[in-house]
Amino acid sequence: MFDLHIHSIYSDGSAKVDEIARRAKEMGLKVIAIVDHSVEHRLGMDESKAKRRQEEIEEAMDRYDIKILSGIECGILPDGEIQLPDFDFDIIIASIHDFLSIDEYYSRITRCLEKFGDVVDVLGHLHSERFGSAGRDYVLDVELIDLMLETDTAVEINTSHMSPPIDFLEMCSGKPLKYSIGSDAHTLDRVGDVRWGFEMAKRYFKRGKPIINL
Numbered sequence: 001m002f003d004l005h006i007h008s009i010y011s012d013g014s015a016k017v018d019e020i021a022r023r024a025k026e027m028g029l030k031v032i033a034i035v036d037h038s039v040e041h042r043l044g045m046d047e048s049k050a051k052r053r054q055e056e057i058e059e060a061m062d063r064y065d066i067k068i069l070s071g072i073e074c075g076i077l078p079d080g081e082i083q084l085p086d087f088d089f090d091i092i093i094a095s096i097h098d099f100l101s102i103d104e105y106y107s108r109i110t111r112c113l114e115k116f117g118d119v120v121d122v123l124g125h126l127h128s129e130r131f132g133s134a135g136r137d138y139v140l141d142v143e144l145i146d147l148m149l150e151t152d153t154a155v156e157i158n159t160s161h162m163s164p165p166i167d168f169l170e171m172c173s174g175k176p177l178k179y180s181i182g183s184d185a186h187t188l189d190r191v192g193d194v195r196w197g198f199e200m201a202k203r204y205f206k207r208g209k210p211i212i213n214l
C-alpha cells in the first residue's frame, strides 16, 4: 500500500519527517509522499523549506528503507493559478481550499488543468464537503473527467475528506484514469489510513491505474 498525501511540520502537520517515515514503515507502506502546503498557505513551504525537508527525506529513506516522494499541495487560486516554489518536486497536488460558488469551483479547476496540466500530477480532494462547491453539475463533471484524461491528471481518493463522492467515483469507473490515494494526515496517527481509498480504487478504477508503480 501507499499513502501519497501526508503533511509534516514543514506546513501545518504536527509530525516530523523522521516520525512519519518510521510510522509508515511500521504500517507496512511501500511508498509515501510528504506533501506540504505551498506558499499561498500561511504555514506553507517555500524553496528553502523544501530544500531542508529534502535533506530529512533522504536521511529517512536510508534509515527506514522506504520510498518517500517529495511533494507539494498547491491551493487552486482565482483564475486557476497555483504558486510553486522553485524546487523539483516528485509529486504536485492541486486542490481547492476555498468555499466557492459552483461556477467558480469548476472554472478554477478547469483553468488550472488547462494552464498547469503538464505540471500538476493529482487533483486533490475533489468535491470535498469541507472545501466544497455549492453543488455539483453532472455535465461539468463529465467535462472535468475528460480534461483529466486529456491532461493525464490523477484523481485523488482522499480518505480524510472521503472524497470524491461515490457518484463521482461511479462516473470514473470504466475510464482509463490515473488515481492517487492519500490520507491527508496532519498527525502521526493518521499516516497510512488509506484502506477506504484502496477499496474504492478496486471497485471504481478497474480500467484506471495508480499514479505510481508498486
Ligand SMILES: [Zn+2]
Binding pocket: 073, 095, 096, 097, 124, 125
Ligand atoms: Zn487540501
Ligand SMILES: [Zn+2]
Binding pocket: 005, 007, 073, 184
Ligand atoms: Zn492536504
